[in-house]
Amino acid sequence: MQVQLIKFMEKALKMSRELQGYTLREPIGVAGHIIPWNFPSSMFFMMSAPALAAGCTMIVKPAEQTPLSALFYADLANKAGVPAGVLNVITGYGPTAGAAIASHMDVDKVCFTGSTEVGRKIMQAAATSNLKQVSLELGGKSPLLIFDDADVDKAADLALLGILYNKGEICVASSRVFVQEGIYDEFVKKLKEKAKDWVVGDPFDPRSRQGPQVDKQQFDKILSYIEHGKREGATLLTGGKPIGKTGYFIEPTVFTDVKEDMMIATDEIFGPVMSLMKFETIEEAIKKANNTKYGLAAGIVTKNLDVANTVSRSIRAGTIWINCYFGFDRDCSYGGYKMSGFGRHLGLEALHKFLQVKSVVTPIYNSPWL
Incomplete structure (x- = not known):
């Protein structure tokens, strides 16, 4: 036929x-x-x-x-x-x-x-x-920008979801989290509490929120980046270690005091490792968000519509989520800018290619x- x-x-x-x-x-x-x-x-x-x-x-x-x-x-x-x-x-x-x-x-x-x-x-x-x-x-090193007017509790939930979903093995993971200085200390405290309560274990156990990394090669790669972060001077807020003696489980890991040129802030780790950084102004947030060779996705957490519109139009990335993360839909195409590639999935753009x-x-x- x-x-x-x-x-x-x-x-x-x-x-x-x-x-x-x-x-x-x-x-x-x-x-x-x-x-x-x-x-x-x-x-x-x-x-x-x-x-x-x-x-x-x-x-x-x-x-x-x-x-x-x-x-x-x-x-x-x-x-x-x-x-x-x-x-x-x-x-x-x-x-x-x-x-x-x-x-x-x-x-x-x-x-x-x-x-x-x-x-x-x-x-x-x-x-x-x-x-x-x-x-x-292709790859991504997606920023999540959290502004002073955000609900800190909800913002911490979004930040953890953005980096820990699918064990961080997702190209649009929000691995670079930028928090405005007015709520930074409160956010760090809340994030640490929530990360410690995150259940890692058997993915067939309904209580688990994070399973093992895909294989030993990826497991070892993630752990090596965590060691890089320590050597470069970042502060390990929480996590950073394997869990158990069997399987490829890694604790949810958050670094603070991260500088933008550190390997953990520039390289796609593809694992449950977050780099947490601070900013003062909207202009600074946009500049930091765009300071990457990648441009796959980004997130914005704010109650201010003007801020959301300004920032979403200024970030060079193929998908921008506002007050949510991983909001995929069949009619909403996604793909990359810069070294995150070209071409789109989903939507009419996927058909046209x-x-x-x-x-x-x-x-x-x-x-x-x-």
């Missing part, structure tokens, strides 16, 4: 000469999806659903740490009647299977979610093969252009 290519009539064009014209949006062709290990189910659908809706065929490569869900969903797609060859899953490692997708001459677009380092390699492979289109959703625009022009009858 062959898949019929979908052609979307975009719009008729108002031509300046005796010509008739319109544009089409057509499926880009074969899409290659390279998805990460931290959200294997969500990312599978966020990448494959718009490609399928656009009429594309695809190859999905899950991360080597988490291949089973993608294989299961491919089997479900087959049982649901998706034609053979439309949704294909190939397992393997990045340097082999992932590199083959990025460099293949018959793949028309590659979508990658992961580190900035690997994102560069994806772009290089696309450039040296068939100049396939690329969408990248799998469509090519074609202009069709023909002369009007008896036109001199005939």
Whole structure:
């Protein structure tokens, strides 16, 4: 069974000469999806659903740490009647299977979610093969700005959620928290109390709010950054140690007295480690928030609408949350600025990235252009 290519009539064009014209949006062709290990189910659908809706065929490569869900969903797609060859899953490692997708001459677009380092390699492979289109959703070091008028109790809850959700293994984690000086001391006290009450343990236990890191490599990486923070002179407010003798559990970790050039404030740790810093003015907060090579997301906590509007328009990031965090919705696209990549997930933008625009022009009858 062959898949019929979908052609979307975009719009008729108002031509300046005796010509008739319109544009089409057509499926880009074969899409290659390279998805990460931290959200294997969500990312599978966020990448494959718009490609399928656009009429594309695809190859999905899950991360080597988490291949089973993608294989299961491919089997479900087959049982649901998706034609053979439309949704294909190939397992393997990045340097082999992932590199083959990025460099293949018959793949028309590659979508990658992961580190900035690997994102560069994806772009290089696309450039040296068939100049396939690329969408990248890469690293982040997202700021959370908490202003003096914020409810301190709720702000502390948001700050912990922003860094501890999914054990901090999420690209939009609010790992840099900036608090205005008027409530800073009160916020630090409240945050420390709440962090100590955060339950870390078996993710199948309903009392647990934080499970283990994905593997030993990530576990060791996070602990090494915690040691870097201590050596660089940051103050360990709470946490900083492994939990138990089995599994890869790490205490919720908060550093104060963090300077912006410290490794814990500049590098994406991808773990439950927060860098807490102070600011005085709105202008200073904006400058500190933008002082990063990344630009994936940011959060703002304030009751002042003018402050919220000013700051949200000034921060160079693809998603801004005001008085909430992780507020994703299917119609609200997200993606990065700067070294956090380009291209968008969700919303119409996600559909459009799998469509090519074609202009069709023909002369009007008896036109001199005939």
